[in-house]
Amino acid sequence: MSAIGAGEDSRQDWDRWWDRFVYWVPWVLLPLSTVLVLAQTGQGPGHRAVALGLTALASAWVLFGHTFAPPARLERLWPAVVYVLGLVALGAVMMAHDIIFLLFAITPFFHAMVLPMPWAFAGVAAASFSLHTSTMGFPGTSTDTPFLQHLGLYAGVIVVQTLAIGGGLVVAQRSAEAHRERAVMVDRLEAALEENAGLHAQLLAQAREAGMLDERQRMAREIHDTLAQGLTGIVTQIQAAQRAGGIDGPALPHVGRALDLARGGLTEARRSVQALRPAQLEDSQLPEALGELTRRWAEESGVRPTLEVTGGRTALSPAIEVSLFRVAQEALTNVAKHANATRVGVTLSYLDDMVLLDIRDDGNGMVSDTANGFGLRSMRQRIRGIGGTVEIESDHGEGTAVSAAVPVIGGAS
Incomplete structure (x- = not known):
């Protein structure tokens, strides 16, 4: 296998692995966070019932919005925007109910990849805003941290996180586009190689047939110039001898048969020439x-x-x-x-x-x-x-x- 082929296979393996990872992120984080919420002590039945209801709602949203969604729908802008913003909103509500649902609330960071740029940045920013508002509180709501310090920390974390994760999405999307272009080029190259192989085989076949034709033409010329001409001479000489009257008696039938044989051989020679070259x-x-x-x-x-x-x-x-x-x-x-x-x-x-x-x-x-x-x-x-x-x-x-x-x-x- 060539280095290009090995590199393409490695890249395809990585893409398949990453697609599976993104696919399973919510289905690992949602059950995990739900189990941790339900396992807490001191929570009443109502708290647990709301947690289970939110889990069911989030499961249905991910199931029909991403897992079973037709690829063509996620490739359209507004269905993808609605899905990602709905996922962010669900994460915010779930964290408001229990902060442990923060584990599931990071899912939009991965699923924002379904959005084109710059919408993917907006999706990451919305997820980051929701996450850090739930964990740090909105600037000015904390009595322990001065407002400016709280605002700088709050804004800085959101901006840095948005740029870091959004930049990663940009690199991933650009890499995916480059990989698709390379895949198209490889397919075209393979098709061109197959076509060239076919053309090469056709050239060889036609060259072989042309060589055979040249040989047949040479044989036709040889038959025409030697055998046919010789038989023509024999026929001419026998006919001249018959016209001269020098052949009679017992030899006459033999000469007639020789003339017939020479004419037959000449006919066959001409037929052979015709068969070798129309x-x-x-x-x-x-x-x-x-x-x-x-x-x-x-x-x-x-x-x-x-x-x-x-x-x-x-x-x-x-x-x-x-x-x-x-x-x-x-x-x-x-x-x-x-x-x-x-x-x-x-x-x-x-x-x-x-x-x-x-x-x-x-x-x-x-x-x-x-x-x-x-x-x-x-x-x-x-x-x-x-x-x-x-x-x-x-x-x-x-x-x-x-x-x-x-x-x-x-x-x-």
């Missing part, structure tokens, strides 16, 4: 390639699909273009084979950081065997390899929707 993407971008694909598919299937391109075009890496093109190619192939559709729509959408491809039809929908076929598995693996996702929705008799979403990092060119 010809539609050689000199054009994805929208144009999809337009050429849908045009040829319409000629073969007799159904003319609609092609829609939305959003501002973003330069895509070859890996993304090839993968999305293959998704469209596979989806349209499945429509032609299985869907018996009358309407087909292809939509390419450029978003800020994503590119989406949707192929929808109104055909028969997929059966379970088709949904788990090799073509769809290959489609998902291909898109997953560049950090994207593929979703397929299909209901029997209601058509099929194939949706591919690929993140575009930094608008790769």
Whole structure:
């Protein structure tokens, strides 16, 4: 664990401990002071009954004003002011009845924290005024202490206590605000780190796919420049020999079979080149390639699909273009084979950081065997390899929707 993380955990532990302490202050001091009041000798039943009544009133005030109060209510100014001033007034009345209730009367010093500044100072000052008026008496009411001395001591204690406790509340509130800000910053930092990790993984996936694409292009060039060209030469030479009339008799059927084999090998070589790199993407971008694909598919299937391109075009890496093109190619192939559709729509959408491809039809929908076929598995693996996702929705008799979403990092060119 980092030092920052350890410090944040320690701070959170302290905050939780302090919140529990403030929560339990009245529930420790009120029963304690009540027991001490009732345990006094020489007190009549009436004194004890009033003490119990005041204890019940104070319990209800704290219970519904703080302990069970919704946090949103205490965050509003006037409900919090009413609660703290009521607590101060209850403490004053209880101390007037029995000075031992002074133990409970210090509760407002802690619960004044629910007030914003400078109201918290006012709450502390009110609690201090009530406490010291009950213990020292109001200046001028003492026959043993001169007025000025009594006034200075009375005012000095209240001012010093208010400044000390109020200053502590200021520091605590500022510290709590700073802690909340740090917590927000830590959350944002963690979110940014997670996002960066995801982007890094996507970059690696797209880089890996781009490397594979480069290798496929190299293989396509090698097949085209060597195997295909060689087979083309063989076909040309055999045809020239046939036209020259130099081949006849028993050799003629063998030459014919050799010509057929050479033509078959040339066809397979060209098919391999086409599979390694779509010809539609050689000199054009994805929208144009999809337009050429849908045009040829319409000629073969007799159904003319609609092609829609939305959003501002973003330069895509070859890996993304090839993968999305293959998704469209596979989806349209499945429509032609299985869907018996009358309407087909292809939509390419450029978003800020994503590119989406949707192929929808109104055909028969997929059966379970088709949904788990090799073509769809290959489609998902291909898109997953560049950090994207593929979703397929299909209901029997209601058509099929194939949706591919690929993140575009930094608008790769």
